[in-house]
Amino acid sequence: MSDMSDVKALVFDVFGTVVDWRSSLIADFTKWGSSQGISADWTALVDAWRRAYMPSMDVVRHHPERGFAKLDTLHRQSLEVLIEKFRIIGLSDADLRHLTLGWHRLHPWADSVGGLTRLKTKYIISPLSNGNVALLTNMAKFAGLPWDLIMSAELFEHYKPDPQAYLGAAALLNLKPEQVMMVAAHNNDLEAAQKLGLKTAFVPRITEYGPHQSRDFKADGEWDVVADDFGDLAKRMGC
Amino acid sequence: MSDMSDVKALVFDVFGTVVDWRSSLIADFTKWGSSQGISADWTALVDAWRRAYMPSMDVVRHHPERGFAKLDTLHRQSLEVLIEKFRIIGLSDADLRHLTLGWHRLHPWADSVGGLTRLKTKYIISPLSNGNVALLTNMAKFAGLPWDLIMSAELFEHYKPDPQAYLGAAALLNLKPEQVMMVAAHNNDLEAAQKLGLKTAFVPRITEYGPHQSRDFKADGEWDVVADDFGDLAKRMGC
Numbered sequence: 001m002s003d004m005s006d007v008k009a010l011v012f013d014v015f016g017t018v019v020d021w022r023s024s025l026i027a028d029f030t031k032w033g034s035s036q037g038i039s040a041d042w043t044a045l046v047d048a049w050r051r052a053y054m055p056s057m058d059v060v061r062h063h064p065e066r067g068f069a070k071l072d073t074l075h076r077q078s079l080e081v082l083i084e085k086f087r088i089i090g091l092s093d094a095d096l097r098h099l100t101l102g103w104h105r106l107h108p109w110a111d112s113v114g115g116l117t118r119l120k121t122k123y124i125i126s127p128l129s130n131g132n133v134a135l136l137t138n139m140a141k142f143a144g145l146p147w148d149l150i151m152s153a154e155l156f157e158h159y160k161p162d163p164q165a166y167l168g169a170a171a172l173l174n175l176k177p178e179q180v181m182m183v184a185a186h187n188n189d190l191e192a193a194q195k196l197g198l199k200t201a202f203v204p205r206i207t208e209y210g211p212h213q214s215r216d217f218k219a220d221g222e223w224d225v226v227a228d229d230f231g232d233l234a235k236r237m238g239c
Numbered sequence: 240m241s242d243m244s245d246v247k248a249l250v251f252d253v254f255g256t257v258v259d260w261r262s263s264l265i266a267d268f269t270k271w272g273s274s275q276g277i278s279a280d281w282t283a284l285v286d287a288w289r290r291a292y293m294p295s296m297d298v299v300r301h302h303p304e305r306g307f308a309k310l311d312t313l314h315r316q317s318l319e320v321l322i323e324k325f326r327i328i329g330l331s332d333a334d335l336r337h338l339t340l341g342w343h344r345l346h347p348w349a350d351s352v353g354g355l356t357r358l359k360t361k362y363i364i365s366p367l368s369n370g371n372v373a374l375l376t377n378m379a380k381f382a383g384l385p386w387d388l389i390m391s392a393e394l395f396e397h398y399k400p401d402p403q404a405y406l407g408a409a410a411l412l413n414l415k416p417e418q419v420m421m422v423a424a425h426n427n428d429l430e431a432a433q434k435l436g437l438k439t440a441f442v443p444r445i446t447e448y449g450p451h452q453s454r455d456f457k458a459d460g461e462w463d464v465v466a467d468d469f470g471d472l473a474k475r476m477g478c
Contacts, residue, residue, distance in 0.1 A: 072413065124376060134413035137363055137388050149376050149389035154411070172393070174311065174373035 004224065004237065006179050007199055010119055011128035011151060011169050013160075013184035014136065016208040018116075018127070019106035019143060022046060023210075028102050036095070040088045047212060048086070052078035057130060057159040068157035070132035076100045103131070104138035109205065113144050115230020118239040126151045128169050128182065130159050161192030170198070183233065187220040194221065201225035201233055243463065243476065245418050246438055249358055250367035250390060250408050252399075252423035253375065255447040257355075257366070258345035258382060261285060262449075267341050275334070279327045286451060287325070291317035296369060296398040307396035309371035315339045342370070343377035348444065352383050354469020357478040365390045367408050367421065369398045400431035409437070422472065426459040433460065440464035440472055 015021050029042040056074040060066070079100055083091060091099075119125050125148050127136050132154040140147050153159045156168035170180045177197035184190050185205035194200050202219040219226045227233035254260045268281040295313040299305070318339055322330055330338075358364050364387055366375050371393040379386050390408050397403035409419045416436035423429050424444035433439050439462040445452060458465045466472035 124380070132413075133388065133411040137412065140387060141363065147388070148379060149372065149386070155394060172372040173376065174371075 004181075004199065007123065007181045007237075008175055008179045009124035009126065009173050010181045010183055010201070010237070011126050012116075013182070013186060013189050014127045014129035014131055014139070015106075016205050017183065017185040017203060018112050018145065019108050019139065020205075020208070021103070021106050022050070022208065024106040025049075025102050028105055029099065032098070038088070038090055038095075040086060045082060045086055045088070047210075048082050049075070049078055050209075052082070061159060061162065068154070070134075070154050071130055072100060072103075072132055072135060075103055101138075104135050105142050106139055108143045108145065109229070111229040111231045113146070115232075115234045117146055118231075118234035119237060120146055120148065122237070122239050124148050124173065126169070128160070128165065129153065160189060163192070163196055166193050166196050166198055181224070186216050190223055191221055194223070199224045201227060203227050203229060203233060243420075243438065246362065246420045246476075247414055247418045248363035248365065248412050249420045249422055249440070249476070250365050251355075252421070252425060252428050253366045253368035253370055253378070254345075255444050256422065256424040256442060257351050257384065258347050258378065259444075259447070260342070260345050261289070261447065263345040264288075264341050267344055268338065271337070277327070277329055277334075279325060284321060284325055284327070286449075287321055288314070288317055289448075291321070300398060300401065307393070309373075309393050310369055311339060311342075311371055311374060314342055340377075343374050344381050345378055347382045347384065348468070350468040350470050352385070354473045356385055357470075357473035358476060359385055359387065361476070361478050363387050363412065365408070367399070367404065368392065399428060402431070402435055405432050405435050405437055420463070425455050429462055430460055433462070438463045440466060442466050442468060442472060 012018055025046045026043050029046065033040055033042060056078055060069050076096065079096060116125055127147060128151050129136055130153045133150055133152045136150045136152055139145065151169050151172065153165050156164045158164035166182065167177065170177045173180065178199060181199035181201055182190055182193035183201045183203060185203055185208060190200040190202060200223040202223045204218060206213060206217050225233065225236050227236055251257055264285045265282050268285065272279055272281060295317055299308050315335065318335060355364055366386060367390050368375055369392045372389055372391045375389045375391055378384065390411065392398045392404050395403045395407035405421065406416065409416045412419065417438060420438035420440055421429055421432035422440045422442060424442055424447060426441065429439040429441060441458040441462045443457060445456050464472065464475050466475055
């Protein structure tokens with residue numbers, strides 16, 4: 001493990017790393033659908049919605065001339081396609097809005113809040129997420145995430161793993177890349193961060209995709225820290 | 240008083256409204272100067288430094304072709320001029336850096352943390368300050384300010400009272416201007432916010448400038464709320 005004494009800030013991937021988006025959305029939509037009398041395979045919808053995530057950001061990445069679109073907008077666009085595909089009928093505009101805002105109502109993993117609270121005593125802690133600022137702010141209030149500030153791809157108008165997101169976060173904090181540690185359950189996020197000089201910490205979340213999990217069961221790179229969960233991360237970081 | 244029930248977020252001016260920059264800096268520098276054996280009229284320096292604040296932002300505002308400069312940079316530039324003017328000798332680059340970072344080490348008014356903590360239970364609370372993100376983040380950790388997120392002129396590359404700062408804050412939060420309340424001890428800040436449709440709250444800080452206070456002794460406009468302090472503001476906002 002390399003020298004961690006210069007690290008001043010820990011920045012976190014959020015979807016999957018801090019919050020359990022899949023179980024949260026399935027439970028939220030199932031309960032809501034039942035209360036509304038709307039029948040659908042909500043689990044299939046959630047999985048398909050997440051599969052649309054990377055392609056939707058790729059469109060933004062490859063068409064800068066169209067301007068940046070925040071993740072709430074991409075989520076809504078993907079949802080409109082999917083409700084047609086899944087033949088879910090009877091949804092009003094308010095319903096589509098409610099479902100899209102489901103991404104603001106995600107529950108943390110059991111160790112997230114406790115670990116973040118410990119880390120906050122010694123480090124600046126912030127999301128560095130592709131979720132937009134409003135999404136991350138509302139989620140923090142919903143889930144009790146004790147962030148010091150909210151950093152989002154939206155601020156840099158570049159989705160991870162574009163370099164501008166990682167370097168932009170360090171610059172906003174007046175820090176050098178090596179003074180910032182990226183924490184993620186996804187090896188590809190850490191790979192991008194490490195190439196730019198950030199420190200890296202891997203925390204496995206092997207149930208993130210439920211039965212569809214196909215990777216990120218373990219650390220695949222030379223990360224500075226590999227922790228069992230956020231409590232273990234706090235311990236390893238001296239908190 | 241107009242209807243406040245739509246307000247979702249309170250955004251705060253910081254220098255003067257949340258923290259007592261003048262007393263904090265004078266005490267900090269006096270103690271530090273004494274420990275370093277550096278003699279200076281620190282009170283005069285602090286007052287002159289603050290007088291350079293508005294003109295330094297005006298240069299950024301009127302020369303967009305030079306690009307945006309964060310407040311730490313403007314503070315450092317102003318300081319370099321002032322130490323010549325005040326003939327303060329023997330300061331190293333590290334000393335200038337320490338003094339500039341004095342703006343990250345400001346103490347809150349006695350009612351600030353308690354009031355913000357109450358307001359946070361019902362509203363999103365954020366600075367909307369000309370201080371840069373790192374300054375506001377470090378200050379929050381130093382002073383125990385429980386912000387939900389950090390919004391700064393730096394994010395919008397426009398200093399208040401440029402409209403982009405106020406409208407940018409509402410847009411980042413997915414809110415309409417009338418769902419955001421600007422809180423300030425400065426009537427001109429509220430005037431700019433109100434023109435753009437934000438709600439407004441005035442809290443007097445009549446000792447901000449010490450013996451040099453020349454305005455903002457009271458509310459000069461038709462603000463939505465006029466409170467005695469942050470505790471009174473929390474009460475008036477139903478917290």
